[in-house]
Amino acid sequence: MHTIFITGGAGFIGSALVRLLVQETDWRIVNIDKLTYAGNLESLAEARTHPRHCFARVDICDRPALERLFTEFRPSGVIHLAAETHVDRSILGPAEFIKTNIEGTYVLLEAALDYWRTLDDSARRDFRFHHVSTDEVFGSLGPQGFFTETTAYDPRSPYSASKAASDHLVRAWHHTYGLPILITNCSNNYGPYQFPEKLIPLMILNALADKPLPIYGRGDNVRDWLYVEDHARALKLVFERGQPGATYCIGGHNEKTNLEVVDAICALLDRLRPRADGRSHAHLKTFVADRPGHDKRYAIDASKIRRELGWQPLETFATGLEKTVRWYLDNAQWVEHVQTGEYRQWIEKNYGSRS
Ligand code: NAD
Ligand code: DAU
Numbered sequence: 001m002h003t004i005f006i007t008g009g010a011g012f013i014g015s016a017l018v019r020l021l022v023q024e025t026d027w028r029i030v031n032i033d034k035l036t037y038a039g040n041l042e043s044l045a046e047a048r049t050h051p052r053h054c055f056a057r058v059d060i061c062d063r064p065a066l067e068r069l070f071t072e073f074r075p076s077g078v079i080h081l082a083a084e085t086h087v088d089r090s091i092l093g094p095a096e097f098i099k100t101n102i103e104g105t106y107v108l109l110e111a112a113l114d115y116w117r118t119l120d121d122s123a124r125r126d127f128r129f130h131h132v133s134t135d136e137v138f139g140s141l142g143p144q145g146f147f148t149e150t151t152a153y154d155p156r157s158p159y160s161a162s163k164a165a166s167d168h169l170v171r172a173w174h175h176t177y178g179l180p181i182l183i184t185n186c187s188n189n190y191g192p193y194q195f196p197e198k199l200i201p202l203m204i205l206n207a208l209a210d211k212p213l214p215i216y217g218r219g220d221n222v223r224d225w226l227y228v229e230d231h232a233r234a235l236k237l238v239f240e241r242g243q244p245g246a247t248y249c250i251g252g253h254n255e256k257t258n259l260e261v262v263d264a265i266c267a268l269l270d271r272l273r274p275r276a277d278g279r280s281h282a283h284l285k286t287f288v289a290d291r292p293g294h295d296k297r298y299a300i301d302a303s304k305i306r307r308e309l310g311w312q313p314l315e316t317f318a319t320g321l322e323k324t325v326r327w328y329l330d331n332a333q334w335v336e337h338v339q340t341g342e343y344r345q346w347i348e349k350n351y352g353s354r355s
Contacts, residue, residue: 002027003075004239007060007108008082010039012194013132015047016232017079022047024236030073032066033082034059034100035351040343042334043193057351060104063111070115077128078112079239080105083163086197087136090159091292101162102169105131109173116179130182130239131170135224135251135298136160137185146301147185149247156293180244184235187251187300191228191320192327196338199223199258200321203265204328205335207281208273213266217290219259222297226252227320230313237309248309251300254317259285264317268325 004021008014009031021029029047033039035057047053054073058065060082082104084090084097112129119127138147139154155164167183174181190200203213234250242248256264266281275281305311315323328335337343 002077003030003073004028005030005032005069005073005075005078007032007078007080008039008132009033010035010041010043010055011081011085012038012043012191013189013228013231014081015040015043015045015193016191016228017081017235018044018053019047020229020232020236022050022053026052028052028054028073030069030075031055032058032060032069035347036084037344038085038195039347040193040195040334040338041347042337042343059100060108061099063107066108066111067114070111074115076123076126077130077239078108079130079132079235080108081132083166085159086195087157087159088197088291090157090162094158094162097158097162101159102165105166106169109169109179113173113177113179125180128180128182128239128242128244129170129173130184130235130242131167132235133167133183133185134160134163135185135187135249135300136295137164137167138298140295141297141299143297146299147249147251148301149185149249149304156295160295174245182238182242182244183247184238185247185249185300186231186234187224187226187298189226189228189231191324192331193334194228196335199261200265200324201328203262204269204325205339207266207269207284208328211284212286213262213281213284214286214288215258215262216288216294219262219287220257221294222255222257222299223261224251224299225254225256225261225317225320226250226313227315227323230315230320233314234305234311237311238305241309243308248305249300249302250305250311251302252313252315252317253300253302255297255299256317264321265325268322272325273329
């Protein structure tokens, strides 16, 4: 039986990956997460108590703790998702982004390399360090064109600069020390269990609470949206079948302006949860000051992963968004625990207040 380390497995994408791997493989999953404000064990659903899921509350900057985990569990690979991920937070306070995304990735690489060097030839060949990254490392597109695996790096926010630095470190550990790595750069994810600071869950929950829907600038920035479970399937495929040393771009071919996204959410809520006063939720749209350095457009050319690994998204934006809105309507308890901070009280009670 394979043992795989997943870092950041209590976050939005990490928890979707853990749920998928527990369901579709016989691997033992060691979920390594610091449980910051964005980590929530409730997002693991049934996977949380599965006999092949093991949780370790560990900071990826803590080298001795990582070394203990490598020695105890002897994994055949690492899928690294742990990161600070919200662009607005990185603008207000970059320090945690530099710490976790750059230093944390460095510490994890060093611990993984030390362990990898103890393996026999065949286990070394089969080992993979899969780094999960973002399309934001490529910067901002004009009205035409797509990011590909060969697009030059041009990060513009503290978040994307920290992710770009971590990508460079991961490639350096491959070229210099021979560590078999994989890198994926994905576009904007959406779906169940996303922390309501990101555009889609924020808009759904604000609309339900009759609060303004803050749209940065003119709302004409474009993002390429991918349903989180499609991303999780892509990660599994790349981890299992990707070429060591290679990069894969992952995206949904679902380019939308932010205004189109907010209008689509309002239309769904008007149908699924009409307001008592008969007005459309769209009347809550409010234009606010733009994000500093706001990247104009992201769009991914995902033809490499489709051609080489046969991956393509199963959800369209319409089907994925309806599933997402329905999930937030049906999961009031998860939402309430996040909004009231109750999930943090649970973490503090069970693990102490370390984050
Ligand atoms: P998230 O913010 O929902 O979750 C991040 C997780 O990492 C949390 O569980 C948190 O507790 C954990 N974490 C943070 N710092 C840690 C540390 N020092 N040690 C251990 N754990 C720590 O993030 P997400 O949206 O699920 O993103 C996961 C990964 O995917 C990130 O690396 C992100 O850059 C990348 N990514 C995200 C998107 C997106 O649209 N959300 C798109 C492309 C790539
Ligand atoms: O492209 C991948 C990236 O997508 C990931 O690497 C990041 O971790 C993830 O957070 C996401 O970054 P964005 O900045 O694109 O996502 P966010 O949901 O914060 O914003 C999406 C767009 O919506 C962006 O153009 C800013 C705008 N926005 C966002 C918020 C929170 C608003 O107009 N109003 C808002 O309140």
